[in-house]
Amino acid sequence: MRPHSSLKQEFLKKWIMGLQRCSFSKKNMSILERRKTIKFSADIAMASARNGTTCWSRALISNASKDGSNNHHLVKQMLGPESNRPTVAANIAPTRRALVCKKIVKQSRRIRRRRRKCVATSSIAKHLVRKRTQILKSLIPGGELMKIRLIEETLDYIASLIVQVDVMRSLARASEP
Amino acid sequence: MESNPGTTETRSNLTASDGGQVTAFESLQFTDEIHRLILAPTTINASSFTALVELPPPQAVELLHSPDSTKFIAAKPPNVEDFKGSFRFPSNTSLIEPDARFSVFSGEANNGNENRDSPVSKILNSNLEKAVKSEPAETESAQPLVSDPPVEKRRIKRKGRENKVKGSTKKSKTAVNESSEDAEKLPYVHVRARRGQATDSHSLAERARREKINARMKFLQELVPGCNKISGTALVLDEIINHVQSLQRQVEFLSMRLAAVNPRIDFNLDSVFTSESGSLMDSNFPGLVMPVMWPEVQGDGHRQQYQHQWNSDALQQPVWGREVHNNYITPEKSLLTYDSSANSVTLQANQLKMEL
Numbered sequence: 258m259r260p261h262s263s264l265k266q267e268f269l270k271k272w273i274m275g276l277q278r279c280s281f282s283k284k285n286m287s288i289l290e291r292r293k294t295i296k297f298s299a300d301i302a303m304a305s306a307r308n309g310t311t312c313w314s315r316a317l318i319s320n321a322s323k324d325g326s327n328n329h330h331l332v333k334q335m336l337g338p339e340s341n342r343p344t345v346a347a348n349i350a351p352t353r354r355a356l357v358c359k360k361i362v363k364q365s366r367r368i369r370r371r372r373r374k375c376v377a378t379s380s381i382a383k384h385l386v387r388k389r390t391q392i393l394k395s396l397i398p399g400g401e402l403m404k405i406r407l408i409e410e411t412l413d414y415i416a417s418l419i420v421q422v423d424v425m426r427s428l429a430r431a432s433e434p
Numbered sequence: 435m436e437s438n439p440g441t442t443e444t445r446s447n448l449t450a451s452d453g454g455q456v457t458a459f460e461s462l463q464f465t466d467e468i469h470r471l472i473l474a475p476t477t478i479n480a481s482s483f484t485a486l487v488e489l490p491p492p493q494a495v496e497l498l499h500s501p502d503s504t505k506f507i508a509a510k511p512p513n514v515e516d517f518k519g520s521f522r523f524p525s526n527t528s529l530i531e532p533d534a535r536f537s538v539f540s541g542e543a544n545n546g547n548e549n550r551d552s553p554v555s556k557i558l559n560s561n562l563e564k565a566v567k568s569e570p571a572e573t574e575s576a577q578p579l580v581s582d583p584p585v586e587k588r589r590i591k592r593k594g595r596e597n598k599v600k601g602s603t604k605k606s607k608t609a610v611n612e613s614s615e616d617a618e619k620l621p622y623v624h625v626r627a628r629r630g631q632a633t634d635s636h637s638l639a640e641r642a643r644r645e646k647i648n649a650r651m652k653f654l655q656e657l658v659p660g661c662n663k664i665s666g667t668a669l670v671l672d673e674i675i676n677h678v679q680s681l682q683r684q685v686e687f688l689s690m691r692l693a694a695v696n697p698r699i700d701f702n703l704d705s706v707f708t709s710e711s712g713s714l715m716d717s718n719f720p721g722l723v724m725p726v727m728w729p730e731v732q733g734d735g736h737r738q739q740y741q742h743q744w745n746s747d748a749l750q751q752p753v754w755g756r757e758v759h760n761n762y763i764t765p766e767k768s769l770l771t772y773d774s775s776a777n778s779v780t781l782q783a784n785q786l787k788m789e790l
Contacts, residue, residue, distance in 0.1 A: 288693050296689035382668060389671035396678050408650040411674060415657055418681035425688035432695045 264306065264420050271302035272424070297321070299425065303417050304398075311413045312406065316399020361404070
């Protein structure tokens with residue numbers, strides 16, 4: 258098994274803190290609301306366990322703490338005391354993004370020129386891969402923003418999801434007699 | 435998950451050296467580890483998560499626990515430099531060569547690298563990434579060149595390539611490609627062309643980038659179960675997408691299951707813990723809850739039954755620390771056994787207060 262134990266502990270700690278701070282005082286929460294709150298607090302806990310080192314975690318937190326969303330207050334409660342809540346914009350250096358975009362435009366132009374000489378199979382393969390990366394981007398929070406570190410972020414996100422699933426599964430198994 | 439003594443020694447050396455020492459010796463050991471995909475150990479919190487994935491458990495635990503708290507706390511907050519450092523990771527991988535030439539080259543490079551900025555290199559070395567300098571002449575003030583040893587090892591499989599990658603190298607395909615040109619920071623990358631291959635700078639750069647992506651895909655293959663036998667980027671991406679989707683669905687399903695566990699759990703949690711929220715929201719949480727739990731268990735045979743169940747559950751999860759399980763799960767479960775009688779709730783609250 259992978260050595261996720263410290264990450265699990267951290268996630269669990271933050272998750273329980275989040276659950277306690279969430280508006281669970283209403284006894285009349287429907288089961289759907291509760292499920293949403295549980296999942297939401299788990300996501301926030303997992304993202305905050307990364308402490309802003311990964312893009313997907315920042316995107317997750319920033320999406321959750323948008324003023325228009327319903328759970329804005331929950332995020333504030335969970336992460337409120339910490340003034341260093343990461344924002345997505347802060348971590349993608351705008352200068353780098355601009356440079357990356359310029360490079361991509363330049364290279365796409367060059368590719369288009371060369372594509373006519375390319376073998377059909379390679380272009381088909383590229384097309385397939387591009388499709389799949391688009392799908393992957395849609396799955397990962399904040400995936401649209403990162404063109405460059407997609408695979409790294411995916412790996413980290415998968416690891417976090419595995420930790421989350423393990424913690425929740427053991428909690429569920431322990432709580433059901 | 436393989437490890438060999440050379441790498442172990444490397445890793446232990448890396449963990450020991452905290453002062454931004456570039457692993458010069460590591461490059462020399464690459465010649466011995468051509469066929470190993472050994473990830474550099476790193477803390478979980480570092481951006482090179484791939485290290486923890488492939489690390490054998492004992493070494494990983496050692497690495498995780500020895501530097502984890504200190505490095506996690508001591509590491510600088512994510513700033514642009516940090517990202518630049520790890521961002522540069524893909525571009526440097528082409529530098530690794532097992533040749534004698536390369537070892538000399540990287541020897542120079544590493545010697546030059548050791549004079550880099552300590553703070554940034556400290557962060558990067560906390561990731562235990564190898565720094566390889568592309569141009570000995572060039573002195574980087576801000577960003578040491580780093581790359582993962584496993585990726586480098588993969589490169590060692592090819593014979594020895596040096597290529598000059600300029601900032602605007604050709605982008606071969608999708609957006610998945612790492613832009614090896616952090617051109618704004620990266621110096622030239624020297625790769626020698628292989629036998630029988632085009633020496634066109636564009637194709638060489640393209641090949642370098644493709645190799646980087648393939649290296650990453652290998653990491654992903656090892657993380658996603660069942661991906662080892664699949665070849666081809668598109669199919670591996672398919673598997674990854676399926677895995678991510680299945681994990682997300684599992685999270686939703688489990689959260690629904692937890693929500694359906696017991697409506698009273700929320701009430702009890704809230705009533706008991708919000709009263710002690712100030713003191714409980716720290717690392718003493720398990721310690722506080724633990725002593726609370728035991729007196730309750732003794733008083734009630736039914737609760738004892740639960741306790742045994744939870745213990746057996748904890749035993750079945752070898753990865754998860756048992757004490758953690760007990761500390762965190764049992765208070766909630768003991769609350770489950772409580773009727774929402776004011777007596778038991780206030781009893782627990784009083785016990786918590788006493789502990790404080």
